[in-house]
Structures are given as structure tokens and as C-alpha cells.
Amino acid sequence: MSETVILADNLGKRYQRGAxxxxxxxxxxxxxxxxxxxxxxxxxxxxxxxxWALRNVSFEIKRGEVVGIIGAxxxxxxxxxxxxxxxxxxxxxxxxxxxRIATLLEVGTGFHPQLTGRENIFLNGAIIGMSRAEVARxxxxxxxxxxxxxxxxxxxxxxxxxxxxRLAFAVSAHLDPEIMLVDEVLAVGDLAFxxxxxxxxxxxxxxxxxxxxxxxxxxxxxxxxxRALLLENGCCTMTGTSEEVTGxxxxxxxxxxxxxxxxxxxxxxxxxxxxxxxxxxxLSIVDSQDLPRCKFEVGESWKAIFDFEILEGTPDLIAAVxxxxxxxxxxxxxxxxxxxxxxxxxxxxADFGLPIAGNTYTLNVGLAAGDKSLYFRGDVLYFTVTPSTxxxxxxxxxGTGLLYPRVKPDIISLG
Amino acid sequence: xxxxxxxxxxxxxxxxxxxxxxxxxxxxxGMLFFxxxxxxxxxxxxxxxxxxxxxxxxxxxxxxxxxxxxKIAQVKTGHTPYPLFAFTAxxxxxxxxxxxxxxxxxxxxxxxxxxxxxxxxxxLPMAAVVAGTLDFCFGFLVLVGxxxxxxxxxxxxxxxxxxxxxxAMVSAFAVGTWIAALNTRFRDFGLLVPLIIQVWLFLTPIAxxxxxxxxxxxxxxxxIYNVNPVxxxxxxxxxxxxxxxxxxxxxxxxxxxMVAILLIxxxxxxxxxxxLFADFV
Numbered sequence: 001m002s003e004t005v006i007l008a009d010n011l012g013k014r015y016q017r018g019a020x021x022x023x024x025x026x027x028x029x030x031x032x033x034x035x036x037x038x039x040x041x042x043x044x045x046x047x048x049x050x051x052w053a054l055r056n057v058s059f060e061i062k063r064g065e066v067v068g069i070i071g072a073x074x075x076x077x078x079x080x081x082x083x084x085x086x087x088x089x090x091x092x093x094x095x096x097x098x099x100r101i102a103t104l105l106e107v108g109t110g111f112h113p114q115l116t117g118r119e120n121i122f123l124n125g126a127i128i129g130m131s132r133a134e135v136a137r138x139x140x141x142x143x144x145x146x147x148x149x150x151x152x153x154x155x156x157x158x159x160x161x162x163x164x165x166r167l168a169f170a171v172s173a174h175l176d177p178e179i180m181l182v183d184e185v186l187a188v189g190d191l192a193f194x195x196x197x198x199x200x201x202x203x204x205x206x207x208x209x210x211x212x213x214x215x216x217x218x219x220x221x222x223x224x225x226x227r228a229l230l231l232e233n234g235c236c237t238m239t240g241t242s243e244e245v246t247g248x249x250x251x252x253x254x255x256x257x258x259x260x261x262x263x264x265x266x267x268x269x270x271x272x273x274x275x276x277x278x279x280x281x282x283l284s285i286v287d288s289q290d291l292p293r294c295k296f297e298v299g300e301s302w303k304a305i306f307d308f309e310i311l312e313g314t315p316d317l318i319a320a321v322x323x324x325x326x327x328x329x330x331x332x333x334x335x336x337x338x339x340x341x342x343x344x345x346x347x348x349x350a351d352f353g354l355p356i357a358g359n360t361y362t363l364n365v366g367l368a369a370g371d372k373s374l375y376f377r378g379d380v381l382y383f384t385v386t387p388s389t390x391x392x393x394x395x396x397x398x399g400t401g402l403l404y405p406r407v408k409p410d411i412i413s414l415g
Numbered sequence: 416x417x418x419x420x421x422x423x424x425x426x427x428x429x430x431x432x433x434x435x436x437x438x439x440x441x442x443x444x445g446m447l448f449f450x451x452x453x454x455x456x457x458x459x460x461x462x463x464x465x466x467x468x469x470x471x472x473x474x475x476x477x478x479x480x481x482x483x484x485x486k487i488a489q490v491k492t493g494h495t496p497y498p499l500f501a502f503t504a505x506x507x508x509x510x511x512x513x514x515x516x517x518x519x520x521x522x523x524x525x526x527x528x529x530x531x532x533x534x535x536x537x538x539l540p541m542a543a544v545v546a547g548t549l550d551f552c553f554g555f556l557v558l559v560g561x562x563x564x565x566x567x568x569x570x571x572x573x574x575x576x577x578x579x580x581x582x583a584m585v586s587a588f589a590v591g592t593w594i595a596a597l598n599t600r601f602r603d604f605g606l607l608v609p610l611i612i613q614v615w616l617f618l619t620p621i622a623x624x625x626x627x628x629x630x631x632x633x634x635x636x637x638x639i640y641n642v643n644p645v646x647x648x649x650x651x652x653x654x655x656x657x658x659x660x661x662x663x664x665x666x667x668x669x670x671x672x673m674v675a676i677l678l679i680x681x682x683x684x685x686x687x688x689x690x691l692f693a694d695f696v
Contacts, residue, residue, distance in 0.1 A: 084426065
């Protein structure tokens, strides 16, 4: 029996463009009354433009669910979280939450710059609703999780934004809330911290807590969340399983991006700002006839050709081309064996031969001498793979995987 | 997880008049003390004078007043030595003024708190007021020192000291919360506070005795003068510490009524402004 833990009913939030409704200054207000001038920007209240950051958003989240909220910048995700965490009030609609709530929005929730990390932990614990004894019990755990032991007695004004977030997340995560509202905080930590956050949230999920997770990282959303909501321009346009929703979102972004960049199959690489021992000259993508193209059908063969120049002779030069999907998932990188090269121009042909499914991909190039990276360019070239009619089985652009199947195993009866 | 005692949060659009939710404030008392301690720690960590400042301010003001009002202007304060007379009034005045200043600063300095975390916003001015009382305690030690110096025996009336503090704190809270609310609406309002405090200092019978005002002002003006809540505080202080005559009844009652009205209206107004605050930052 699963009860509703978060209920949102027709939530809407309207903001006024321009500052006409916000705080003014006494000087300007009196100046206006006396018609003495002052900032005239505040004068026209009528003609104020409204925009709805959020409109008609309704959903129900049951206990133990982990729901992701995705959408482009400005789609209303942060506004929704702000309303649910009571930082701001909605203009219409209502919501109900059952349980203790811990929220993590942006950086440095209520840290006072002059106080030390230790003092801020107690302060934030109190803010969130923990008693002093509770915080003391969990103190060591919190510090260990955040990774700032060495600086715990230093005033937080000396912390980097990453340390801030880690400490803030550590405090919220150890609150034992029934509901966690998390907003894209993972962007500020390093890989180890991101991993720890994801693990902590997974643990919370396993303990039956409810999590609302706003993120741009589609793969994290897929990993952690069972369901997702897509927000576009303040409206909830889709709900469903996280794979469905992230796939839909990615597809929309891909088509939008495609329309924006006319993909070029051949890209000249500009010389780097500082002289380097090696640099790339050109990257091109060609089909089986060696003709440059950037649209392929599923199953068509293609290869990347990377032309580069060596300015200083290197005994162990390695050239590499990598292919990444549009959501940033790196598929494969092909490396050349280390080669002794004298100054001159060279070509590296990367024939991946991967059974990639329909999607938009980008290529990265790099040059290294042994372990040392000499040259790197990411997202040099875009190309798309579209579904084809040549395969009997319909291949969806998303949902069934990044690679299309080349085998179709039979079913064996066990009797 | 235990199902009992699961708090339910209702989120609705703001209405014209909303309940104060005092229960919520009580639950947040832990945070109240933390914020107050934080203010105190920060204050005392920043300046080497720190603790001394709490004592120096009324002391120095008293010295200047003694020179200007007692020696130069020859203001007479009856049997009481002038320095003691002035300091007895300066101490609760200090409590009032510093609470007022802290409150008007709190909304600005705690912007980051207000926009990132939910908590009952009234906690902010309350914490400012609680933080101010520590300074008062240090100042009180100086008062005791002065009483010893001038051979003044404390009377049992001194037991009413907590009532004095309460009166000063509540008045400061009532006025300060109004100022804080106005400050969120008019961002430069806080700049007026030092001026307001300065004027108020002289409109209150601190540097000079009430008898001088009574002698030189018409009856109705004298009444209005006494409606000043700080006049009540100061006269009350002199009554319980020095055994001078108690505050005049009629204007004091009006003063108390005014404080009560200010208190109620300011909390509602502040709460309303605070709800919108996060939208405009």
C-alpha cells in the first residue's frame, strides 16, 4: 500500500518582468510622489509584462518513489523546487507534502562566511530541524562524507564552492528526511563526490525515502529514478518512466541542435593559441566511398579521418579519435599504437565499425606523447545516424540502447 | 519508518491575512538560539574590542553626557549623581537601540538564508533581539560597579529587572520588525535607522530628567512626550534601580497600548513581506 507523499495540484508561479513590483527605494517613491524625478523605470505599473514560470503543474508522488525532473534551462524546474521547499509561494494551485523535508538548492545553504565549518554544520542542522544532540551524533559521519576534514575548523569564507556544496549536501543527507528535494548540486563536485552523492541517494531510495531529483544529467536520472517529469516552458509536458522521458527530451534536443548547426563533414582545426609540439589540422567523416557526409543510416559504414601535424619529433606519439553521444556518453576511443614520428603531416583513420543506433554523435580528437596530452579538441564534428529501412526489425532512436543488435538469438526449450 | 508524527506541509498561494503560526515558531526555537549565538560569535570574533564594545559604548556616552549636560549645561538631577542618573537610563536604551540596529541589518545580511532555506521568517528579528541581550548583561556589570562607587544600595525593586529587559526587548522587536518589513519594501529604509536612533536618543529623558520637560512644556505636549515607549522604559529603569519616582500612569498605559499595536501589526506585515522576499532577490 503506497500512500501519496507529495501532491501537487495545478501549481503556477507568475513573475513580473521588470522590477515594477519589487522593492523600490524610499528616495524614488517619495521623488515620484513629489514629481521630482527619481528612477522612472518604476513608473509604469500598468503595462507590466507577466510571465508564468510554472503553469498547471500537477503530479502525485508516492512513498519511496524517486522521480526525476528534467527540462531545459528556464523550463521551471528550479521554480518548482523552490515552491515545494517553501522558499517562495505559488501564485495559484496548492501542494501537500507529508514528512520531514530536506532540500538542497544551489550552493551554501545558509552558511555564514565568518563561522567555521564545524559551527556551520550545527547551524545548518538547526535550520533544517535537527536538535543539537542529533547533529553531534552525526557530526563525524557528516564530516567524513563531505571530505573537508582538514578544513573543518576554518571559516567557510575560505572554502571553494565545491567544498561548500559537499558540506551542505553532507548535512542534508544525514538528516534522515522522509523527502529529499535535490537540485543539480552534483554539478559542482568532482567525480568521487558525485559518486558518493549518487550512492547516498540510492541508499536513501532503498530505505524507502522519497526523492525528487532535478538534474541535467540524463544518465544519472536514468540510473537513480524510476519515473521522470519533463518540464517545458513551465508546463509538465510528459511523465513516464525515466527512460521514456529522458529519451524524449534527448530526441527533442537533438533535433533542435541539428537545426541549429548545419553539420559539416569536414572541419578545419584552428592552430592552438600557444605553440605545441603537435596539432590537429583537419577532421573529416566519410562514407564507404570516401565521400564526406554527416548523415548516415543505421548500419552504413563510415570512418573518421584525422589529419595532424608534428612540429617536434616525438618517439611515442599516439593519435586518438573518440566518439560520444549527444548526452555526453563516451562510446569508444580509438588509439594508434605509439609511433616514432619526425616533423611532418600525418593521417589517422579511425574506422570504428560500431553498430551505433540512431542518434546524434560528436567526435573528439587528441594527440599524446606517452602519458602526456599534447593536443585535445572536444566536440569537433557532429554527425547523425538515422533509422533505416534496410533492417527488418524497427530500431527506435532511443530506449533500446546505444547500439543496435547484430544477432537475434533463438529461444531454446528446456522441456 | 514510524508513521506517527509525520508532519504535513501545506503549500498555498499567499492570502491577504494569514495566521501567524506561533506553533511553528516554537518548533523553530532551536534555530532561534543558533542564529542569536551566531550573531554574537561573529560580533565578538571580528573585533578585538568585542566584549569591551558592549561596555564602552554606554560608558563613553555617559562620560560625554556628563561633561556636556552636567558640567557645561548645568542640568540638575536632584540627589542622584549625574553619571549614575544617565547610565541607569543609557543601559536599557542601549538594549533597545542595538536590537533595533541588528534587526534592520538582519534581513540584508541573511539574504542567503532567506532565499535558500525555509524557516519561519519571524525568527530573524527575534534572534537579533536575543543577541542584543548579551551586551546588556555586560553593561549591567558596569552599572553595578557604578552603584558601588556612589554607595547606592540596591532595593528589592531590582528584582523587577527581568520585566525591564522584557519591556525593552518587546518594544525593540515591535519597532524593529516594522523597520525590517519596510526595509524589504524600500531597500534604502535601513539607512534611516541610525538617524532615527540618534533623534530618538534626544527625545527620551536620558541625558536630562523628566522634571525639566514637565517644567517647560504645556500639559498636552508633555503627555505626548511620555507616550514614547522608551521614555517608559527609561523611567521604569530609574525607578527600580535608583528608587526614583515611578513612570506616570496615564501616558505609560497609552505607551504600552501603542507597543502592543505595533507588535501585532509589525509581525503580520513582516510576515507578508518576507513571503515575497525570495522572489525579488
